[in-house]
Amino acid sequence: MLRYMENILMTGCGPAVTQALMPDGGEIQRLAAAALTAPLPFDRASFDCVVVGDMAPAGSLELLAPLVRRFGALYVVPNPEAPLGDDLDETLDALGMRVYVSWEQKAPDGDPAASVPGIVMAVRKTYDPVRHARTLFKAKHPDWSYEVLTNVPESFLGSQEDMARIASEKQLCLLAWERSSEPAGRLNRFALEQREFYRAVTFLPHFHQAYLCHAQFYRLLGRNDMAARLLRSIEHVAPDRVVQQQLELIPSSELVEPPEQTVPEWSGTFRPRILMVSHRHSDFGLDTLYDGLHTVLGPTHVNDFPWKPTLHGGEPEIAKGYPCTFDHPGEAHDLDWMCAKLREGYFDCVFYTDTLKQLEQELVHPLMEAAAGVPLFLLDTWDDCGDYAHATLDHMGCKSACAYFKREMLVGGEYVPRTFPMPFSYADGRVPADVSGDRPEALFWAGKRQDGLRRLYLDHIEEAFGLRLDAQYSQKEYVQAMARARIGLNIFGLGFDTVRYWELPAHGCMLLSERLPIHVPYNFRDGESAVFFDDAADLDEKLAYYLSHPDEASAIAAAGHEHFKRYHTASARARQLLGRVEHLLNGKGFGA
Numbered sequence: 001m002l003r004y005m006e007n008i009l010m011t012g013c014g015p016a017v018t019q020a021l022m023p024d025g026g027e028i029q030r031l032a033a034a035a036l037t038a039p040l041p042f043d044r045a046s047f048d049c050v051v052v053g054d055m056a057p058a059g060s061l062e063l064l065a066p067l068v069r070r071f072g073a074l075y076v077v078p079n080p081e082a083p084l085g086d087d088l089d090e091t092l093d094a095l096g097m098r099v100y101v102s103w104e105q106k107a108p109d110g111d112p113a114a115s116v117p118g119i120v121m122a123v124r125k126t127y128d129p130v131r132h133a134r135t136l137f138k139a140k141h142p143d144w145s146y147e148v149l150t151n152v153p154e155s156f157l158g159s160q161e162d163m164a165r166i167a168s169e170k171q172l173c174l175l176a177w178e179r180s181s182e183p184a185g186r187l188n189r190f191a192l193e194q195r196e197f198y199r200a201v202t203f204l205p206h207f208h209q210a211y212l213c214h215a216q217f218y219r220l221l222g223r224n225d226m227a228a229r230l231l232r233s234i235e236h237v238a239p240d241r242v243v244q245q246q247l248e249l250i251p252s253s254e255l256v257e258p259p260e261q262t263v264p265e266w267s268g269t270f271r272p273r274i275l276m277v278s279h280r281h282s283d284f285g286l287d288t289l290y291d292g293l294h295t296v297l298g299p300t301h302v303n304d305f306p307w308k309p310t311l312h313g314g315e316p317e318i319a320k321g322y323p324c325t326f327d328h329p330g331e332a333h334d335l336d337w338m339c340a341k342l343r344e345g346y347f348d349c350v351f352y353t354d355t356l357k358q359l360e361q362e363l364v365h366p367l368m369e370a371a372a373g374v375p376l377f378l379l380d381t382w383d384d385c386g387d388y389a390h391a392t393l394d395h396m397g398c399k400s401a402c403a404y405f406k407r408e409m410l411v412g413g414e415y416v417p418r419t420f421p422m423p424f425s426y427a428d429g430r431v432p433a434d435v436s437g438d439r440p441e442a443l444f445w446a447g448k449r450q451d452g453l454r455r456l457y458l459d460h461i462e463e464a465f466g467l468r469l470d471a472q473y474s475q476k477e478y479v480q481a482m483a484r485a486r487i488g489l490n491i492f493g494l495g496f497d498t499v500r501y502w503e504l505p506a507h508g509c510m511l512l513s514e515r516l517p518i519h520v521p522y523n524f525r526d527g528e529s530a531v532f533f534d535d536a537a538d539l540d541e542k543l544a545y546y547l548s549h550p551d552e553a554s555a556i557a558a559a560g561h562e563h564f565k566r567y568h569t570a571s572a573r574a575r576q577l578l579g580r581v582e583h584l585l586n587g588k589g590f591g592a
Contacts, residue, residue: 003143003144003147004141004147004148005073007046007048007049008029008049009047009049009067010029010053011030011031011051011056011064012053012055012057012060013030013054014054036056036057036060036063036064038063040063040067042067044066044067045066046067047069047072048069048072048073049068049073049074049075050074050075051075051077052075052077054077054078061076065095065096065097065122068097070127071127071135072123072124073100073121073122074092074121075120075122076120077119077120096125097123097124098122098123099121100123101120101153102118103119129148129152130166133146134169137173137176145169145173146177149169150170160204161204163203164200164202167199167200167203167210168196168200168209171193171197171200171214172213174189174192174196175193178190178193179220183414186221186414187385187387187415188386188387188388190386191385193217195384197210197211197214198451198494201453202450202451202454205453206238208234208240208242208243212231212243214230215227215231219250221410222412223256223517224250224253225517227250230453230535231246232537233456233536233537236536236537237456255515256412258518258520261421261519261522262522263579264579264580264582266575266579266582267582270581270582272581273301273302273303273346274293274301274303274347274348275305275338275371275374276293276305276351276353277350277351277354277367278290278308278354279354279356280308280358282308282310282325283353284322284424284499285381285407285422286353288570289379289381289425289570289577290304291311291326291328291429291570292425292570292572292573292575293578295574296571296575297574297578303330303347305333305338305367307330307333310324310325311328311330312326312330313326313327313328323426323430323499326429338367339369340370342370342371343370348374349374349375349376349581350374351377351379352392352396352401353378353380354392355378355380355391355392356382361395364396364397365397368396368397375581375585376401377401377404378392378401378404379422380392380404380407380408382407383408383493383494385408387414387416389401389416402581402585403418403584404418405419406422408495408496408518409518409519410496410517411517411518411519418584421519421520421521422573422577423518423573424499424501424502425569426499426502426506427569428571431506431507431564435508435561439508441481441486442547442550443486443543443547444482444484444485444487444488445489446473446481447493448493452492452493452514453492453536454493456536457491460536461540461543464540465547479507482503482504482507482509483508485509486509486553486557487510487512487546487547487557488507488511489512489543490504490511490512490514491513501516502564502568505530505560505568506564506568510531510546510554510556510557511530511557512531512533512542512543513531515533515534521567521576522566522567524563525563527556529562529563530556531556
């Protein structure tokens with residue numbers, strides 16, 4: 001049930017419906033189905049939410065719909081054996097309402113027999129979610145306002161401009177929410193806001209309000225440099241007086257340099273038997289790491305659960321073209337087998353990687369109970385910089401872990417103790433043996449034109465340099481295109497860390513990349529093994545320079561390729577992880 005619905009009337013609701021819609025209770029009035037006769041003891045428009053359960057008699061909607069407030073909702077739980085009407089849409093239409101969203105619900109105990117079929121949320125025909133959200137915002141409930149906007153169905157969104165403006169409204173809600181909140185959880189709220197920013201500027205790349213809001217959030221994180229970078233980019237491409245004023249107000253925009261980071265060296269004699277618990281879907285960071293661990297330790301030391309076909313020669317289409325499919329030997333095992341092996345001490349450590357919480361708790365909890373006493377490490381390769389360590393542990397039913405390895409570890413961010421960076425890598429087997437051939441093409445870019453500042457940058461440099469950067473490639477053609485290019489462009493996607501950041505130097509291109517604001521051990525050096533830019537004007541300048549100085553670009557590309565092979569292949573990343581784990585195993589984890 002939505003939090004902003006404070007005054008609720010429920011009728012005809014059995015235990016399954018009540019538990020599904022109101023798991024935490026709330027201020028509810030209940031009306032017995034037998035009492036559904038006119039007149040009802042309530043005034044019109046008395047409730048934020050009216051729930052008509054599956055045990056309500058026919059004619060309930062006609063009596064109850066008038067009780068819904070202007071911004072309220074009517075939840076209808078149809079009973080297949082005694083339907084409320086032959087045509088719910090027609091009934092609602094006659095009552096001045098329409099279906100807003102519908103979905104399947106299951107009872108919290110997961111019993112399929114207790115599933116709640118086809119719950120429908122209906123609203124008044126005049127319902128305007130943006131106006132509703134602004135009303136809540138003015139009443140100093142930005143979190144409720146954000147929730148209203150988050151639940152707007154796709155069918156209510158018209159043009160791309162509408163989608164961009166709703167995304168930016170959500171940015172404002174999250175910024176206000178942040179300003180009224182304690183610092184705890186700030187990274188996670190920033191991650192939510194950043195997704196809305198990316199959505200807004202993907203649809204409207206020159207939407208100044210979105211940039212201004214995102215810059216404010218960066219400043220709250222103490223990253224004035226990132227706020228200034230952002231505003232300088234939009235100001236360069238689409239000048240705006242308010243943006244210029246905000247740039248002048250940023251007190252210090254000096255570059256925040258991450259500290260030089262090294263990793264404890266792996267001894268080579270520490271060869272643990274690892275259980276890698278992952279979701280069932282393709283995941284570039286996890287899958288390339290699995291490949292690296294196999295390369296370093298051998299197949300008998302690394303087991304994946306549940307079995308993932310893309311790691312073992314099956315179902316390559318699941319990877320959607322990403323270079324993270326492998327054909328490693330292994331054998332699929334069920335939960336009972338894995339639990340038995342954990343109890344008998346077969347595994348030396350568990351790498352738990354499902355920070356998206358896609359695995360069912362019915363599978364995870366027995367596994368973790370069996371793993372009690374086995375060193376546990378969390379690996380988070382998801383696309384944002386939030387701190388999800390404790391949320392993951394809660395889902396697992398665990399109290400602590402030895403460490404939290406994080407792909408998107410923002411410099412200056414506050415994470416749980418013993419959080420360590422673990423960015424992407426690139427599979428050893430995909431690195432060309434020779435990258436010294438002729439490179440007739442000046443610049444390579446391929447990828448989705450969404451998220452990050454991709455629309456802003458790509459549209460701009462296409463116009464400024466007369467380039468076409470919209471080519472589509474098969475995986476084979478993609479690799480061939482990198483082999484022909486002197487310079488490869490990398491721009492943030494949903495995450496700051498991207499596949500392209502590693503595959504470009506792997507294939508011998510000079511890496512021309514946005515400067516990453518995250519921790520990267522053994523990162524490339526600007527002007528030596530890669531070239532970094534901070535904003536749109538900086539990109540213009542450096543791209544123009546290296547397009548006209550191909551020999552310098554080739555020298556940086558060669559140095560970047562060697563640096564990549566030493567520190568950033570999948571096997572190198574696996575050795576770095578093993579070195580850190582070896583160093584930590586005698587320590588105490590966080591959360592205990």
